[in-house]
Amino acid sequence: EPITLTVGALSVVGGAVYYGLQCYFQECCFQNGAINSTALELDFDSNIFGQHLAKRVILKGVTGFMKNKHPKKPLTLSFHGWTGTGKNYISQLLARNIYGHGTESQFVHQFVATLHFPHASQIDKYKDQLQAWIKGNVSNCERSIFIFDEVDKMHPGLIDAIKPFLDYYEQLEGISYRKCIFIFLSNAGGEIISKLALDFWKNGKKREDINLFEVEHQLSLAAFNNKDSGFWHSGLIDKNLIDFFVPFLPLEFQHVKMCVRAELRQRGYEVDEEIVTKVAKEMTYFPKDENVFSVKGCKVVSTKLEYYL
Numbered sequence: 222e223p224i225t226l227t228v229g230a231l232s233v234v235g236g237a238v239y240y241g242l243q244c245y246f247q248e249c250c251f252q253n254g255a256i257n258s259t260a261l262e263l264d265f266d267s268n269i270f271g272q273h274l275a276k277r278v279i280l281k282g283v284t285g286f287m288k289n290k291h292p293k294k295p296l297t298l299s300f301h302g303w304t305g306t307g308k309n310y311i312s313q314l315l316a317r318n319i320y321g322h323g324t325e326s327q328f329v330h331q332f333v334a335t336l337h338f339p340h341a342s343q344i345d346k347y348k349d350q351l352q353a354w355i356k357g358n359v360s361n362c363e364r365s366i367f368i369f370d371e372v373d374k375m376h377p378g379l380i381d382a383i384k385p386f387l388d389y390y391e392q393l394e395g396i397s398y399r400k401c402i403f404i405f406l407s408n409a410g411g412e413i414i415s416k417l418a419l420d421f422w423k424n425g426k427k428r429e430d431i432n433l434f435e436v437e438h439q440l441s442l443a444a445f446n447n448k449d450s451g452f453w454h455s456g457l458i459d460k461n462l463i464d465f466f467v468p469f470l471p472l473e474f475q476h477v478k479m480c481v482r483a484e485l486r487q488r489g490y491e492v493d494e495e496i497v498t499k500v501a502k503e504m505t506y507f508p509k510d511e512n513v514f515s516v517k518g519c520k521v522v523s524t525k526l527e528y529y530l
């Protein structure tokens with residue numbers, strides 16, 4: 222019937238407009254799952270330096286996952302690498318491409334081991350709190366993002382409290398966790414990655430030729446066998462619940478210079494190559510004799526730059 226059809230169509234359009242307006246004034250849980258992969262790639266390429274493996278894995282992993290309307294489990298990414306190599310930064314960019322407010326979004330949740338779980342004696346309390354937090358947030362939005370920083374400083378066993386949420390269950394107590402994204406950040410495995418990058422450098426090979434699969438396997442083994450990784454003997458690894466072990470390579474002099482340029486542009490200054498080189502030279506590099514990789518990555522670049530502005 223034309224009238225019924227028209228009324229039906231109008232109510233659908235009206236509903237969409239209402240939803241759109243509502244989400245304009247107030248943040249909405251990401252429902253449709255689509256993500257602009259081109260924008261994400263562009264954001265990564267213009268802001269993240271020296272991390273070809275991490276960029277590629279995260280881009281492919283996240284866009285593939287978001288496209289899938291019926292994922293069988295949540296996406297779990299474990300970022301490993303030296304300090305200041307971009308683990309937090311790339312997580313922020315990713316969050317921003319899913320929720321405009323980024324890590325400020327009410328649907329993006331960050332846990333910092335030394336801040337939220339400081340006392341080993343209270344591990345049972347933390348386990349209960351963590352489960353309740355996750356359950357509460359996912360019942361509010363099935364596309365929630367959880368970022369765990371300093372996983373290597375978490376007490377052994379604590380991370381396993383979230384194991385049920387990462388598994389293949391359709392629902393747990395009426396809640397589905399399958400559309401969530403869990404990101405774990407840690408310095409564990411940094412030595413393995415640095416050694417590999419140094420071997421490449423010593424052999425005159427390009428770091429871009431480092432193969433993901435050889436690093437990934439070594440990282441998962443190191444995380445499982447290392448008492449200080451946060452994943453020591455963890456069921457998350459044992460049961461293959463981590464989808465991607467993502468290596469962050471140590472940054473070289475040329476990457477530090479790129480960070481300085483980016484910082485200058487971000488603050489609205491013209492890029493002055495003299496300043497760029499001076500700041501990059503102020504950083505400490507390792508190993509001692511070769512001086513190839515920045516000890517603090519790009520972490521203190523912005524502070525060092527202050528001195529020259």
Ligand SMILES: Nc1ncnc2c1ncn2[C@@H]1O[C@H](COP(=O)(O)OP(=O)(O)OP(=O)(O)O)[C@@H](O)[C@H]1O
Nearest residue numbers: 268269270303304305306307308309310480519520
């Ligand atoms: N690969 C990179 N490309 C561009 N900028 C970077 C990169 N790595 C780090 N930075 C800059 O350094 C700052 C600190 O990096 P970030 O917090 O992401 O390091 P991290 O790997 O999480 O370190 P940590 O393990 O100590 O937490 C970033 O905010 C960014 O400005």
